[in-house]
Amino acid sequence: MTETVTTLSALIRGRRSRATRWRGIVTGLLAVLLAGIALTLMLGQSFTPPDVVARVLMGEQVPGAAFAVGQLRLPRAVVSVLAGLSFGLGGVAFQIMLRNPLASPDIIGVSAGSSAAAIFGIVFLSLDGASLFGLSIASGLAVALLIYGLSFKGGVAGSRLILVGIGISAMINSFIAYSLARAPSWDLQEAMRWLSGSVNGARLEQAGPMILSLIVFGGLVLTRSRALEALRMGEDMAAALGVSVGATRLSVMIGAVGMIAVATATTGPIAFVAFLSGPIAARIVGPNGSLLMPAALIGAGLVLLGDYAGQFLLPGRYPVGVVTGALGAPFLIYLIIRANRTGSAL
Amino acid sequence: MMATADRTGRPVRGSWRMTALPAMIAATVVLCLSSVAVGTRTIGLADLLAGMQGATDSIGQAAVAARVPRTLLAALAGSALGLSGAIMQGVTRNPLADPGILGINNGAALAVVIGIAWFQIGTASTYIWLAILGAGLTAVFVYAIGSVGRGGATPLKLALAGAATSVAFSSLTLAIVLPRNDIAGGVRSWQIGGVGGATWDRIELVLPVLLIGAAIAMMSARKLNLLALGDDLAAGLGEKVAFARGMASLGAIMLCGAATAICGPIGFVGLVVPHLCRLLFGVDHRWLLPCSALAGAALLILSDVIGRLIARPSELDVGIVTAFVGAPFFIWIVRRQRVRDL
Numbered sequence: 001m002t003e004t005v006t007t008l009s010a011l012i013r014g015r016r017s018r019a020t021r022w023r024g025i026v027t028g029l030l031a032v033l034l035a036g037i038a039l040t041l042m043l044g045q046s047f048t049p050p051d052v053v054a055r056v057l058m059g060e061q062v063p064g065a066a067f068a069v070g071q072l073r074l075p076r077a078v079v080s081v082l083a084g085l086s087f088g089l090g091g092v093a094f095q096i097m098l099r100n101p102l103a104s105p106d107i108i109g110v111s112a113g114s115s116a117a118a119i120f121g122i123v124f125l126s127l128d129g130a131s132l133f134g135l136s137i138a139s140g141l142a143v144a145l146l147i148y149g150l151s152f153k154g155g156v157a158g159s160r161l162i163l164v165g166i167g168i169s170a171m172i173n174s175f176i177a178y179s180l181a182r183a184p185s186w187d188l189q190e191a192m193r194w195l196s197g198s199v200n201g202a203r204l205e206q207a208g209p210m211i212l213s214l215i216v217f218g219g220l221v222l223t224r225s226r227a228l229e230a231l232r233m234g235e236d237m238a239a240a241l242g243v244s245v246g247a248t249r250l251s252v253m254i255g256a257v258g259m260i261a262v263a264t265a266t267t268g269p270i271a272f273v274a275f276l277s278g279p280i281a282a283r284i285v286g287p288n289g290s291l292l293m294p295a296a297l298i299g300a301g302l303v304l305l306g307d308y309a310g311q312f313l314l315p316g317r318y319p320v321g322v323v324t325g326a327l328g329a330p331f332l333i334y335l336i337i338r339a340n341r342t343g344s345a346l
Numbered sequence: 347m348m349a350t351a352d353r354t355g356r357p358v359r360g361s362w363r364m365t366a367l368p369a370m371i372a373a374t375v376v377l378c379l380s381s382v383a384v385g386t387r388t389i390g391l392a393d394l395l396a397g398m399q400g401a402t403d404s405i406g407q408a409a410v411a412a413r414v415p416r417t418l419l420a421a422l423a424g425s426a427l428g429l430s431g432a433i434m435q436g437v438t439r440n441p442l443a444d445p446g447i448l449g450i451n452n453g454a455a456l457a458v459v460i461g462i463a464w465f466q467i468g469t470a471s472t473y474i475w476l477a478i479l480g481a482g483l484t485a486v487f488v489y490a491i492g493s494v495g496r497g498g499a500t501p502l503k504l505a506l507a508g509a510a511t512s513v514a515f516s517s518l519t520l521a522i523v524l525p526r527n528d529i530a531g532g533v534r535s536w537q538i539g540g541v542g543g544a545t546w547d548r549i550e551l552v553l554p555v556l557l558i559g560a561a562i563a564m565m566s567a568r569k570l571n572l573l574a575l576g577d578d579l580a581a582g583l584g585e586k587v588a589f590a591r592g593m594a595s596l597g598a599i600m601l602c603g604a605a606t607a608i609c610g611p612i613g614f615v616g617l618v619v620p621h622l623c624r625l626l627f628g629v630d631h632r633w634l635l636p637c638s639a640l641a642g643a644a645l646l647i648l649s650d651v652i653g654r655l656i657a658r659p660s661e662l663d664v665g666i667v668t669a670f671v672g673a674p675f676f677i678w679i680v681r682r683q684r685v686r687d688l
Contacts, residue, residue: 102506106513150677153681159502160680160681162506163442163501163505163677164680166447166505166506167677168673168677169509170446170447170614170669170676171669174538174666175666175670178662196517196520271517272513319524321517322520323521325513325518325521326518329514329517329518332510332513332514333491333511333514336507337494
């Protein structure tokens with residue numbers, strides 16, 4: 001009897017300490033992110049002291065700083081963070097669901113689907129606002145369902161799904177190339193947004209839809225957090241633990257695609273953020289605790305940092321997607337080698 | 347998939363080949379002619395014949411003069427890609443191998459862009475060697491990371507390694523090209539492959555490399571047949587397995603690198619063509635390789651003609667068309683495989 005009690009209390013203690021550790025990590029990441037936001041608001045072509053930034057944020061018209069901080073840096077930081085949260089959370093949800101770090105939406109074509117719809121809407125239908133987001137979400141979902149359907153053959157195998165995704169993604173990318181070629185003027189900046197993602201010209205109004213989508217779609221994914229944790233151990237195990245695998249997959253897919261689609265329609269598919277956030281979070285969090293929140297925060301940090309680096313740290317000015325794409329490449333290769341060697345998920 | 351029709355002992359395959367091969371040659375010739383005749387402006391027979399003899403008096407004849415090198419380039423690039431795909435599928439014994447899917451074409455494009463941007467390389471003949479170097483390094487790299495771990499280079503691991511590498515490389519290509527206004531206009535040509543800019547000079551440059559590559563490829567046909575039996579059996583039959591792999595790969599890399607240097611990255615030709623040819627001509631590489639070259643030429647010319655017809659009065663780059671033709675085919679192959687084999 002006492003033995004059971006000690007085992008039990010050890011279990012409880014273990015769980016508590018893991019939960020505390022997890023909370024510590026999330027708080028730490030949040031703090032880093034907030035510090036990053038503060039820094040990007042203060043630093044730019046010129047330095048703005050923190051008190052001036054605070055006054056601008058309170059809505060005061062400070063001569064000389066109101067424009068740089070309020071009109072340029074703030075919208076950029078806000079849009080970066082929101083897009084990063086969306087990509088990070090959506091990406092890690094896919095990776096956990098398909099149990100493969102390489103099965104992120106930017107590699108299997110879901111982001112490309114949203115991006116293609118956004119380009120199509122802008123170039124051919126001259127859409128903007130809600131209808132553009134609607135089209136982008138619908139086509140992201142349609143692509144996700146198409147991939148799911150095409151890989152269905154008496155059950156969906158993760159590996160088949162990924163390969164079908166690669167095929168679909170090649171097709172969509174060439175559609176994107178086609179749409180860009182047909183655009184009235186070959187505007188390199190605009191094209192770059194859709195090829196690799198950029199927060200140039202961010203406006204505060206763009207934040208609204210992304211916040212809404214984070215609440216609705218992000219909420220949908222987060223409520224499935226426990227089921228996703230069970231799926232990390234494999235489909236059979238999850239089913240044995242009482243998780244309804246099909247329903248979880250469907251709602252996670254809708255949630256993740258929704259978030260990614262809205263963010264993609266705003267900033268373009270910022271390269272590798274959806275892909276990198278999950279594995280980085282897994283390195284930091286380890287096996288104990290959900291990866292969803294940490295990955296979202298890391299995604300936000302990546303976009304914020306990548307954009308800052310692209311503007312000020314590198315020779316020449318690059319859109320954020322080029323920075324994350326180029327800097328993400330070595331890490332990506334390390335991950336592939338590691339994933340292949342261990343043959344495991346995240 | 348590898349089933350041959352002569353499983354029953356009857357020499358079915360031979361008679362098939364004798365009907366399929368002339369049909370394919372005829373189809374290629376017809377496609378070549380239609381590629382010269384059809385486009386934004388359709389050309390009558392008289393102008394066609396005059397233009398072929400070098401006359402450039404009317405607009406039609408001038409169009410013919412521009413379309414002949416284009417058709418020839420499409421044929422050369424198509425056969426190079428088809429041949430190199432057939433070899434890659436043979437060497438890796440992997441049904442999804444293709445210079446586009448494995449990211450090798452993107453690697454070649456990246457190498458050329460690096461050469462232009464950082465080493466002030468401006469001559470097209472150097473592009474070719476750079477592209478071959480890039481293709482070779484990428485091939486080794488992707489195969490190495492794809493074959494780490496359990497099960498060796500499975501289709502899934504190889505395809506993922508290739509897809510990830512090509513995303514990474516096209517990001518790097520963008521990062522290099524973007525701040526350089528002098529070459530930024532050409533971004534598109536390093537992202538999508540096309541045969542629109544064909545000239546006789548370019549063809550002359552690339553032709554020797556393609557011929558050498560094709561010769562190496564043909565010489566390795568027998569070795570590929572032995573490799574198809576499995577490494578152990580091939581070694582038992584006296585084949586130097588590593589040498590055979592290396593030689594066949596060298597041919598494949600020269601072919602797809604040179605094609606990319608001239609046309610930019612064109613995907614899926616190397617995937618689709620060997621599969622179709624295997625259905626028609628069986629698995630013997632001595633037949634498969636030349637037929638893949640022929641079918642590759644036909645497919646790329648066809649894609650180019652389609653691209654010119656559906657987007658009239660402008661045109662669609664051939665790389666876009668091949669992706670739309672090839673990706674569904676890729677998915678079909680994936681669906682046919684058993685999950686265990688992925």
